[in-house]
Amino acid sequence: DELTRVERFDALVAAEEKVEPADWMPEAYRKGLIRQIAQHAHSEIIGMQPEGSWITRAPSLKRKAILLAKVQDEAGHGLYLYAAAETLGITRDELVDALLTKRQKYSSIFNYPTLSWADIGAIGWLVDGAAIVNQVPLCRCSYGPYARAMVRICKEESFHQRQGYELLHTLAHGTAAQHAMAQDALDRWWYPSLAMFGPPDAESTHSARSIQWKIKRFSNDELRQRFVDMCVPQAAVLGLRIPDDGLRWNPDRGAHDFTPPDFDELTRVINGDGPCNAERMAHRRAAHDDGAWVREAAAAYARKQAR
Numbered sequence: 378d379e380l381t382r383v384e385r386f387d388a389l390v391a392a393e394e395k396v397e398p399a400d401w402m403p404e405a406y407r408k409g410l411i412r413q414i415a416q417h418a419h420s421e422i423i424g425m426q427p428e429g430s431w432i433t434r435a436p437s438l439k440r441k442a443i444l445l446a447k448v449q450d451e452a453g454h455g456l457y458l459y460a461a462a463e464t465l466g467i468t469r470d471e472l473v474d475a476l477l478t479k480r481q482k483y484s485s486i487f488n489y490p491t492l493s494w495a496d497i498g499a500i501g502w503l504v505d506g507a508a509i510v511n512q513v514p515l516c517r518c519s520y521g522p523y524a525r526a527m528v529r530i531c532k533e534e535s536f537h538q539r540q541g542y543e544l545l546h547t548l549a550h551g552t553a554a555q556h557a558m559a560q561d562a563l564d565r566w567w568y569p570s571l572a573m574f575g576p577p578d579a580e581s582t583h584s585a586r587s588i589q590w591k592i593k594r595f596s597n598d599e600l601r602q603r604f605v606d607m608c609v610p611q612a613a614v615l616g617l618r619i620p621d622d623g624l625r626w627n628p629d630r631g632a633h634d635f636t637p638p639d640f641d642e643l644t645r646v647i648n649g650d651g652p653c654n655a656e657r658m659a660h661r662r663a664a665h666d667d668g669a670w671v672r673e674a675a676a677a678y679a680r681k682q683a684r
């Protein structure tokens with residue numbers, strides 16, 4: 378009966394065991410996971426665009442090969458995550474449709490433009506860095522397929538982060554113009570990266586429940602703090618300045634005080650009014666339409682094989 382099912386589910390989660398697709402789970406747990414995993418998958422797919430636009434403009438063959446491989450990795454992450462969401466009883470078609478009709482979201486960060494080559498370094502260092510801080514704890518998420526997908530994704534993200542850092546380090550230690558380009562990229566990507574962690578805890582709709590169910594393991598503000606503390610020494614090695622006059626070590630807290638991102642801006646960007654939202658969605662829609670023949674051919678081939 379319902380009560381014992383709920384008790385058994387709660388006990389499983391409390392014991393740090395994994396919930397698997399065939400297990401009974403509360404409907405709100407299933408829905409919440411679909412929401413988060415789908416949003417994560419869409420982010421990986423839309424996230425190919427800001428970097429993809431620099432593949433043809435990479436300054437050397439080596440940098441081009443690295444960037445190409447990285448963008449392909451992001452596509453791979455999107456595909457694992459769609460597959461993880463599908464284990465919860467939703468189809469890929471439904472997920473793609475929800476993105477294209479704006480019923481599901483993707484990360485705010487991918488609505489900012491990549492204006493210079495240094496932005497590719499800043500994305501690797503900061504955006505993939507934030508992704509790792511957010512996603513390493515998700516390797517311990519209570520839902521097995523999501524947790525397992527995160528293990529591989531985090532290994533690849535950490536490689537991406539290092540390549541971005543190395544790229545930015547090269548620029549920051551190059552000519553004065555290259556250093557200025559690296560600083561400008563940090564100036565523009567810092568606050569949007571802090572905003573990736575979501576609204577402050579007091580305004581986070583899903584955190585309490587997600588933490589109770591061990592979907593999320595830490596709150597948005599806890600992870601944002603961890604990210605700032607990680608970046609400060611890394612910026613020092615780069616010789617770049619984090620654009621925050623309020624940034625300083627607080628010995629009492631054992632953490633850095635910092636200026637939070639503009640959460641009104643985050644809300645606007647989430648609601649579709651960021652610098653590149655329209656462009657990102659138009660591009661995704663066009664790519665989906667252009668790929669229709671591939672889906673039709675694959676379906677025809679599958680039917681033929683089944684016969």
Ligand code: ACO
Nearest residue numbers: 416417420421483484485508572573574575581582583584
């Ligand atoms: N961009 C877009 N939407 C956001 C963002 C953001 N940076 N932060 C929060 N939101 C949305 C939430 O989806 C939620 O809206 P919804 O109810 O319509 O889904 C609303 O704002 C309120 O936020 P929270 O209640 O705090 O949402 P949640 O508990 O899901 O926390 C978080 C947000 C931290 C992003 C969480 O979903 C998460 O950890 N997701 C997995 C990681 C991920 O998706 N990363 C994507 C970018 S990293 C990359 O792809 C390289």
